[in-house]
Amino acid sequence: MITIKNQREIKVMQEGGKILATVLKKVVNAAKPGISTKELDLLAEKLIRQLGGEPAFLGYQSHSEDNPYPASICTSLNEEVVHTIPSANRILKKGDIIGIDAGVRYKGFCTDMARTVGIGRISSEKEKLIQVTRKALSIGIKKVKEGGYTGDIGAAIQKYVAKQGFSVVTQLVGHGIGKNVHEEPRIPNFGEPHTGTELKEGMTIAIEPMVNLGGSEVETAPDGWKIITKDNSVSAHFEHTVAVTKNGCEILTPL
Ligand code: MF3
Ligand code: CO
Numbered sequence: 001m002i003t004i005k006n007q008r009e010i011k012v013m014q015e016g017g018k019i020l021a022t023v024l025k026k027v028v029n030a031a032k033p034g035i036s037t038k039e040l041d042l043l044a045e046k047l048i049r050q051l052g053g054e055p056a057f058l059g060y061q062s063h064s065e066d067n068p069y070p071a072s073i074c075t076s077l078n079e080e081v082v083h084t085i086p087s088a089n090r091i092l093k094k095g096d097i098i099g100i101d102a103g104v105r106y107k108g109f110c111t112d113m114a115r116t117v118g119i120g121r122i123s124s125e126k127e128k129l130i131q132v133t134r135k136a137l138s139i140g141i142k143k144v145k146e147g148g149y150t151g152d153i154g155a156a157i158q159k160y161v162a163k164q165g166f167s168v169v170t171q172l173v174g175h176g177i178g179k180n181v182h183e184e185p186r187i188p189n190f191g192e193p194h195t196g197t198e199l200k201e202g203m204t205i206a207i208e209p210m211v212n213l214g215g216s217e218v219e220t221a222p223d224g225w226k227i228i229t230k231d232n233s234v235s236a237h238f239e240h241t242v243a244v245t246k247n248g249c250e251i252l253t254p255l
Contacts, residue, residue: 005178005203010202012106012108012109013243015106016252017111017251018254019051019052020053020103020113027073031117034091036087037075037084037087037090041071041086044073055073055102056105056110057071057073057074057101069085069225071085073101076099076101076237079234081212082210083101083226085223094120097122109178110178110181111252112239112253126213132161132164132236133237134236134238135160136189137209140189140207140209145249146200149193149196150186150195151194154190154191155192156193167214168209168212168216169211172210174189174239176206177204185205189209201246206239207242211235213233213234215233218235
């Protein structure tokens with residue numbers, strides 16, 4: 001079921017999204033050589049609660065499996081695409097790239113956001129991958145408006161990424177979002193214009209391109225969460241939650 005949010009609900013998601021963006025900025029700033037991903041997770045949880053939200057990922061149940069997500073953020077390094085569980089044993093080092101993904105529940109509504117950043121000096125290849133993924137998200141966001149299609153978003157993202165010589169992940173997709181982190185419709189980062197779901201004012205969606213330096217294929221690690229590239233090439237991820245409007249959209253998780 002696709003839910004349409006009214007003005008009041010959008011306003012709540014705006015406030016939650018502001019909390020999320022503020023927290024993610026602080027966590028990104030704390031991502032320096034020597035810190036563990038567990039410390040980043042604890043910082044995120046503390047800040048989210050201080051600002052009146054709850055960590056939306058903590059305890060998240062995927063499918064019917066009894067394997068709830070045990071942290072407040074995902075901290076995916078290098079060849080890890082998304083959903084890496086933070087760990088006290090994972091210490092950031094110069095040259096790494098880290099995708100930090102976080103979710104906030106505020107007054108009953110969720111927002112979802114991710115950014116990828118380099119730790120210290122990183123290779124020009126990794127730098128380009130991050131820039132291309134960030135731009136892919138903004139290109140996707142520009143396609144959002146009432147009467148547009150989810151396929152318009154995916155097609156634009158895929159076309160741009162392919163032209164840059166990288167590949168989009170097709171086994172995972174963005175999603176509608178609201179009372180739950182994951183709602184309908186699916187928001188693929190690939191496809192054809194004018195296909196998929198027609199967008200309507202009041203829909204709230206999370207657009208989240210995942211871009212690999214090598215091939216597009218990914219696989220799930222034995223922990224049931226971590227997604228890694230099949231060819232071990234590095235990967236980047238950016239995500240915003242947006243609300244569809246008559247003529248475009250409003251970014252609910254502004255940087
Ligand atoms: N942005 C991530 C996604 O949409 C959020 C995952 S929630 C988690 O897949 F709990 F699974 F981490
Ligand atoms: Co998401």
